[in-house]
Amino acid sequence: MLNTLSGRFLVLTIIFVMLAEVLIFVPSVARFREDYLLSRLERAQIASLALLADDMISPDLEEELLRNAEVFNVVLRRDEARQLILSAPMPQSIGATFDLRDASAFALIRDAMTRIVDPEPQVIRVIGDPVRKAGLLIEITMETSGLRRAMIDYGLRILLLSALISVVTAMLLFLAVQRFLVRPIKGMVRQVQTYAADPEDARRIIQPKSSLRELRQAEDALAKMQSQLTSALKQKERLAQLGGAVAKISHDLRNMLTSAQLFTDRIELSEDPGVKRLAPKLVNSITRAVHLCESTLAFGRVEEPAPRLERVCLADLVSDVIDSERLSVGDHDLSFAEDIPADFHLRADSEQLYRVIFNLVRNARQAIIRSGAPGEISVAASEDEEQWIVRVSDTGPGLPPKAQEFLFTPFQGGVSKGGTGLGLVISQELVRGHGGQLRLRQTGADGTVFEICLPKGDLNALTVPQRDKAAP
Template identity: 55%
Template sequence: MFNSLSGRFFLLTAVFVLLAEVLIFVPSIARFRSDFLMARVERAQIASLVLLADDMISTELERELLLNAGVYNVVLRRDSSRQLALASELPAPVSQTFDLRQPAWTALVRDAFRRLSKPEFEVVRVIGGPKLKAGSLIEVTLNTGPLRDAMWAFSQRILILSALLSVAAALLLFVATRFMIVTPIRRVIAQIENYQTAPEEAQRIIELKAGIVELRAAELALQSMQKNLTSALNHKERLAQLGEAVAKVSHDLRNILTTVQLISERLTQSEDPVVMRLAPKLEANVARAVTLAETTLSFGRASEPAPILGQVDLTSLLQDVVETELMAISQLQIEVRFEISENLIIRADREQLHRALSNLVRNARQALADQSQDGAIVLKAWQNPQFWLIDVVDNGPGLPEKAKAHLFKPFQGTATGGGSGLGLTIVQELMRGHGGSAEYLEVNGSGACFRLMLPKLTYDNAE
């Protein structure tokens, strides 16, 4: 029971109520003792009034008056004279004197607990002020036994009342907690468990029903998280289905491209000058398409294959990439410039780097295709002590904010209506395979800049 939230509320409430009763008990027991002694003083004063009617009373009457007052002696002081009104034999010497006329509260508390802790009786003197100004003071001597018994009886009543109040308050809080807090929490837990069984189903997302502000905020956050998770799961499922379809297409496409490759090899034997000039490029691009189809098949099973590193002449590679796009670029007013450090030899997988740069140059060309002004693509390459760096810069319209937020996510990073959104994802994965990265850099004015960073590792470029 006490491991539950409502059970702990029950326990804490009972403890706190008892603690509050203890704090109330301390001044209450001190007040009870003071009132008990003052009552004895008042009763003694009333008993002494008999002397006003008759100065001489019998011993039996005096004993009965003292017994009814619960005291041994009564002394009245009027003006400056001190008069022993009623007297009897003391069973023991007076051990203490208490003045109740202007007592300090700390002294009252201290004396009350001292009396509770002493089981043996004592004879004490109590000084108080007479009622109705019937003198300057009145003194009585009495036995502390009845006082201690009355104080213990009062303490027991307070204890029983405190226990009953604490249990009643705890039960009320227990019921209220279960109804107002525990039940809504259990409903949320049940909905979480229901969602857990099939998180891809949108109808299992939690509904907002809590009336408590904090719990409703928790439901709102949970609902948002579940919506995002369901959307992500459904998106991944669609990607998996698409990947399976692409793998099937790539399998058949590879077979077709193999046939085209054989034909292109026969074209190299032609004596036509135009065919002789274009056939090697056709053969190289068909071979690259076959490799891409085979890579796509392996991507469906795992990820991009590990790069096969070798020395790559970056100038030659960039020129090859541009020549591949030359036919499309020649139909547009696009200028291509190279800003490459002299004799820049890097260590990379030539085929994978060619694919990454082709994607970036193609994206730049497509961004410039729809603008009226002349476009330019600048290919920069240089090195620092840690990296080889390649920038592909264009002066096109740049990227919208929505595209920037999802640049390297599959099917989400495209800035054109006809794009697939896979190009930049492939570029990023290829760069990570090299231990490097691809990033987008802001350009002053219009345009876009993508940077490839390839680590030098332990390779010495001077070799």
């Protein structure tokens, strides 16, 4: 029960009510003691008035008066004269004197607590004002055992009543919390559990109906979140179905376009002037279509293998990339530069790293050729204590604003006409598979710089446990 909200609330209510009653108990007992002593002063005064009315009172009657007043003697001061009115033998000497005429609340509480704690009986002197100003003061001596018993009985009654009040109050609050708080919260929990069983079913979205403002706000927020999640899941399912359809269409279309590309190779051999003029455009259109299909299929392959990490000589890998790209330059004034030490090694999947660097160099080459201006592409490498850094920079025209905004967004970050923007997306995924980052360092009229940052590890370990790669 203590691990429930209502159970803890019940226990805390009992504790707090009892604490409040204890705070009331202390001054109540002090007030009871004061009233008890004042009543003894009043009884003693009445007994003394009987004696003053008849000086010839018998010793037996005097003893009875003192016994009824529960005192040993009575001293009454009238007209500045102190007079012993009634007296009886005392079992022991006076142990303490208490003046009730100007006692402070703190003194009354202190004396009351001291009397309850001290079990030893004691004879005390009590001084107070006579009733109806029948003298200057009245003074009595009395034994404290009766006073202590009366105080304990009164305190036990107070504590018993406090316990009863606290239990009844706690039960009422428990029922109120169950009705107005716990029950609505349990209802929300059941709604969440029901929705979690099938979040794509819009009928399971919670319907806000609580009359409590705070719970109504929580239900409204939950309903909004569930509605957004249901819509997102439905959209995700539609996109997955659409992606599967696009992959199938792209696969078949690529095969058809590949066949068409073979026919265009023969068309280019025609001597007809019109055919010679239109054939290059046809070849370029078919080539772009084939590239689009291949990029879409590559992006849709969620089973991209995890990187097989090994010791890679970066200089050899970059040299292969640049040698391949030089064949595509043609007559354009474009040069390549390598700033990589011959003994520069890093840990990576050589095939995947080749694809990343090749994609960056190819993009730079295409941008420079489209600009029509001469340019240079440079690949450099450096390292620090934590990572290896490979920089691919060019002197091209820079990336347009739209390409920068959607740089790593599929089908939106393309720069060239007919491009898909998948090259950088796939490259980024490959670098992330290595635990690294692919980022645009700078771009502008002076050129563009991309950085590949790969984390360091034990270079002597040729392979490491492979990670599962998330679907792009």
